[in-house]
Amino acid sequence: MQRLTSEEFVALATQNSDSYWFAPAFTTLSKAFYADKMVHGLLLVSPEMSGKAEFAAKLSKSILCNASSGVQLAKPNLENNTAAVEAELNQRQIGYSCNQCKSCQLFNSGSHPDLYFNDRLLNKQGKVKQNISIDQIRLLTDKLSSTAQMNGWRIGVIASVEKLSRGAFNALLKSLEEPGQQTLLILLVNQFYRVPQTIRSRCQKLTFDLNSKQLVPWLMRQTQCDIATAEDAIKHTESAPLAAKVFIENGSADDYSQLSRDLDSLLNNQLSPQQVFSQHKHLDEQLWRYMANYFTQVPLKRLTDPLSPYAKLPKTSAFDLYNQLLQYHKGQSLGSNLQFQLQIESILNHWFEIGRKIVHYSNHTH
Ligand SMILES: [Zn+2]
Structure with missing residues (x-):
């Protein structure tokens, strides 16, 4: 399992991968977000190499973006022109960001003050450590409970929740038990059964529908391969889209x-x-x-x-x-x-x- 740096993570938000399997998940989250019913903990569960990190990057950037979060939009005046207001609300979609506001610029430069990304660290010999430590999680939860600098939201992302040490899980649990207003923890998971029940029960589980009927044409578009090659790659990679793509390209x-x-x-x-x-x-x-x-x-x-x-x-x-x-x-x-x-x-x-x-x-x- 590869380690992701913060710089690589934020760069994923601007990647144009045409990932069709993101759309239904974004729609689900949009409904919750604009109805003011966003959860505090999101468990994003799908096989390795299906784009979870890219999805999390786009989601974070979008929520932090001043345009989609509505900070710069006037409160809809519901008394006149309801249809127009409704149309505008429908157009707002989590997963997209304006890429121009102050928040988006900070995000792109990797210095957004309200985004905390965590993956395993390197040890003194430059090797990837086995676990995400309790200290990392404490730092993350401290930051989530401090005052937001931009539009009010603070977002923490943990790249591989399976890699949390036991102590780190307990520290994370505390943060999920007493979440602050406008905070979101996005936890990326390859293997759901590795996540303790206590964490599961406090999060919303979100999965991708990796329907292979759409996966074949997507792979053919992405790699210019023929249908047999696409089908073969999918078979060998358990329908993980990015793994199938790499399988063909390499x-x-x-x-x-x-x-x-x-x-x-x-x-x-x-x-x-x-x-x-x-x-x-x-x-x-x-x-x-x-x-x-x-x-x-x-x-x-x-x-x-x-x-x-x-x-x-x-x-x-x-x-x-x-x-x-x-x-x-x-x-x-x-x-x-x-x-x-x-x-x-x-x-x-x-x-x-x-x-x-x-x-x-x-x-x-x-
Ligand atoms: Zn923006």
């Missing part, structure tokens, strides 16, 4: 095919688990997804190609490894690089051993 389809071939060779005992790991470990986070995807394809191949080594596999072996992989992955964000290596190698070892029995058996019967 030629990751080749990475995946190579990994599949090597996993086949591993099953045939032509490669060792260590060889497979060292050739693919650079894929990092994607390695889980690709391996999981490979194992889900195996039952189909078992059926369609009776001569393949898959056909001789015990029925549920690939499925069992898939489940094991998921379990490891769930526990992984707390783990180290060493743990990542041990877990992947353990799966590879199993696959090799399953293959060894088949190879052994074939040698004796043919």
Whole structure:
């Protein structure tokens, strides 16, 4: 999981990504915002690489913008020209900002006094720390409870809530229990089950509808690819739009095919688990997804190609490894690089051993 700096975060607000899946979420928030029913805690839950940070940046900028927040707009005079007022209200939409007011300018320069962005920090060796610390959260909640400098709103964004230490969760909870007026905490979450119930119950959960019918044409527009490439990329990236886009742009389809071939060779005992790991470990986070995807394809191949080594596999072996992989992955964000290596190698070892029995058996019967 990549770390995001404050500068990178604010830059996302001006990115034009044509992300169709933002619109329904912005509409939901607009209704609440203009009805004065905005929540204090927002849990934005969606898979990694689906644009949560960009959404949060656009949302923050928009709420802080003097135009959309209505600070510079005269209070609607409801007695005359109600239709015009209503039309104007309908046009105001959270998610857009004027990009010209003082607030937008401060936001763009990364120095908006009422925006507090948090991600993991670097340690003295320049490596990304494992957790977001209690001190970071205390600083954030202090700032949220101090006086606003601009239009009244103060916004805190936490890039990966899964990375909060236990103490940090408790500090965050305090802030959610006694929120100040016009404060908003935007919490970005990849894995909802990692968020404690106490935090969940005090936040509004917001998810993206990553409908693949729209995702295919979006990918084709973004990368100029054909329909088959788009569909293939979506399959390999669990419908996370930005992951699918990167998959196409980086030629990751080749990475995946190579990994599949090597996993086949591993099953045939032509490669060792260590060889497979060292050739693919650079894929990092994607390695889980690709391996999981490979194992889900195996039952189909078992059926369609009776001569393949898959056909001789015990029925549920690939499925069992898939489940094991998921379990490891769930526990992984707390783990180290060493743990990542041990877990992947353990799966590879199993696959090799399953293959060894088949190879052994074939040698004796043919
Ligand atoms: Zn503005």
